[in-house]
Amino acid sequence: MTTLENKQVTAPWWMRDNFAAAHDGAAEDDGYVMTYIHDKTTGTSSFVILAGQDIAGPPVAVVQLPQRVPHGFHGSWVPTH
Numbered sequence: 724m725t726t727l728e729n730k731q732v733t734a735p736w737w738m739r740d741n742f743a744a745a746h747d748g749a750a751e752d753d754g755y756v757m758t759y760i761h762d763k764t765t766g767t768s769s770f771v772i773l774a775g776q777d778i779a780g781p782p783v784a785v786v787q788l789p790q791r792v793p794h795g796f797h798g799s800w801v802p803t804h
Contacts, residue, residue: 742775752776755783759792768792 744754752775761768770786 745775750776759788761792766791 740756740758742754742756746753754775756773756775756778758771758773759768760771768788768791770784770788771782772784774780774783
């Protein structure tokens with residue numbers, strides 16, 4: 724069981740994680756882990772951002788999504804330069 728912002732999620736499905744460095748030259752863990760979570764018991768999905776240097780800490784952000792994100796969904800993060 725996982726707790727996100729005091730919400731009990733009993734059957735989460737964590738999808739592929741992506742890491743974004745905080746800035747060029749940042750330490751290996753200085754950045755953000757971004758992932759989607761699908762709760763099969765409620766049929767809801769969330770976009771979750773975790774701090775790389777405090778991965779076990781509370782999420783930096785949890786965005787409830789208006790519809791389910793399908794299993795296997797993933798994305799790429801590309802620098803703007």
